[in-house]
Amino acid sequence: MTAEMVAGALFISCGELSGDGYASAVVRTLRSKGFSGRILGMAGGRSAAAGMEILWDSRMLHLMGIGEVLPSIPRLLRLKSEMVDTVMTSGVTTVLVVDSPDFHLPFVASLRARGWRGRVVYAVPPTVWAWRSGRVKALARDVDLCLPLFRFEHEFLEARGVPSAWRGHPLTDEFVSVAPSPPPLDARRIALLPGSRRSEIRRLLPTLHKIASRLRTEGFSPVFSVAPGLSDNLKEWMKGELLGMEIFEGEGRELLAGSAAAAGASGTVAVEAMLLDRFMVVLYKTGFLSECVWRMLAKTQKISLPNILAGREIYPELLQRHAAPENTTEALLRYLRDTEYRDAVHDGLRVAREGMGAPGSLAFWAERILSGDANARNSESLPSEETSP
Numbered sequence: 001m002t003a004e005m006v007a008g009a010l011f012i013s014c015g016e017l018s019g020d021g022y023a024s025a026v027v028r029t030l031r032s033k034g035f036s037g038r039i040l041g042m043a044g045g046r047s048a049a050a051g052m053e054i055l056w057d058s059r060m061l062h063l064m065g066i067g068e069v070l071p072s073i074p075r076l077l078r079l080k081s082e083m084v085d086t087v088m089t090s091g092v093t094t095v096l097v098v099d100s101p102d103f104h105l106p107f108v109a110s111l112r113a114r115g116w117r118g119r120v121v122y123a124v125p126p127t128v129w130a131w132r133s134g135r136v137k138a139l140a141r142d143v144d145l146c147l148p149l150f151r152f153e154h155e156f157l158e159a160r161g162v163p164s165a166w167r168g169h170p171l172t173d174e175f176v177s178v179a180p181s182p183p184p185l186d187a188r189r190i191a192l193l194p195g196s197r198r199s200e201i202r203r204l205l206p207t208l209h210k211i212a213s214r215l216r217t218e219g220f221s222p223v224f225s226v227a228p229g230l231s232d233n234l235k236e237w238m239k240g241e242l243l244g245m246e247i248f249e250g251e252g253r254e255l256l257a258g259s260a261a262a263a264g265a266s267g268t269v270a271v272e273a274m275l276l277d278r279f280m281v282v283l284y285k286t287g288f289l290s291e292c293v294w295r296m297l298a299k300t301q302k303i304s305l306p307n308i309l310a311g312r313e314i315y316p317e318l319l320q321r322h323a324a325p326e327n328t329t330e331a332l333l334r335y336l337r338d339t340e341y342r343d344a345v346h347d348g349l350r351v352a353r354e355g356m357g358a359p360g361s362l363a364f365w366a367e368r369i370l371s372g373d374a375n376a377r378n379s380e381s382l383p384s385e386e387t388s389p
């Protein structure tokens with residue numbers, strides 16, 4: 001089905017900075033394919049720049065951990081109700097939700113409960129392979145098509161009756177012209193990445209500040225990333241906390257490309273580091289209650305996707321109290337000074353990159369989003385031999 005044959009509006013909802021990146025790329029790709037319908041919903045500045053009509057700012061969902069989510073429930077319920085009403089009354093024929101399953105699964109369920117029978121596509125679906133596998137039932141019931149990031153996710157979903165299609169990770173499109181290469185051995189810059197969510201930043205920034213001081217005494221040049229998608233208030237607070245430290249306000253991947261190594265929050269940035277062939281120490285801190293829930297429900301011992309793709313730990317994962325300045329600095333210095341260990345890291349990163357699939361995934365996503373074919377639930381992950389990774 002071509003873009004010209006698709007009628008109605010497209011509603012997009014995302015709640016993370018990474019989700020805004022995926023959404024904006026989808027909007028640009030859809031427009032390049034000739035889709036001229038209305039695109040509206042909840043997203044951030046990148047999607048707005050791509051031409052999406054922003055009705056709600058995605059920063060409304062920048063929450064982390066049960067302790068932060070619980071007080072926000074009344075506001076989130078009102079938001080969900082407003083979004084459902086908009087979909088029901090705006091001529092929307094397809095809904096695309098990106099990541100943020102704690103909000104999007106109830107949102108989609110509410111749409112179905114209201115009798116909406118349009119098409120639902122879930123990009124970056126919940127990590128049911130890692131924890132809370134019961135969500136598979138909701139995906140099979142309410143979602144017409146999932147667009148996961150990795151082959152193993154696609155295979156997991158299909159094996160459980162969830163409609164899924166996969167070609168590769170969208171970041172492969174963005175990095176296709178960037179040949180991964182280890183940094184020069186004399187590189188001294190270390191990227192420090194405190195994350196994109198307020199609570200995450202507030203938990204990690206003091207630790208990263210101490211790490212920076214230790215790195216300076218070792219002769220390295222730590223540089224803090226202040227993500228461009230953050231609110232102005234949060235940026236100003238960070239700058240106040242980082243007086244005397246070097247900061248970088250561009251895209252995190254630009255900082256990574258010019259650095260010898262990195263340390264910081266788990267997430268998309270770790271995948272970007274992997275694609276650039278940069279070593280990273282992954283730090284994760286959350287509230288006590290959230291940690292208890294994760295330990296009870298998690299089905300995997302690793303949280304960093306490069307480690308999962310490689311089948312072994314190539315990025316040290318320092319969780320909770322282990323995410324301490326001395327541990328992080330020790331892990332960074334081992335990589336920077338131990339040639340044998342460094343070579344093993346880059347061998348692992350090469351293996352992990354092979355699990356990212358083939359370029360062209362954004363066009364693949366756009367085609368699946370535009371398609372109204374009822375058989376899309378059974379579409380193949382790779383439509384032709386030529387597109388296989």
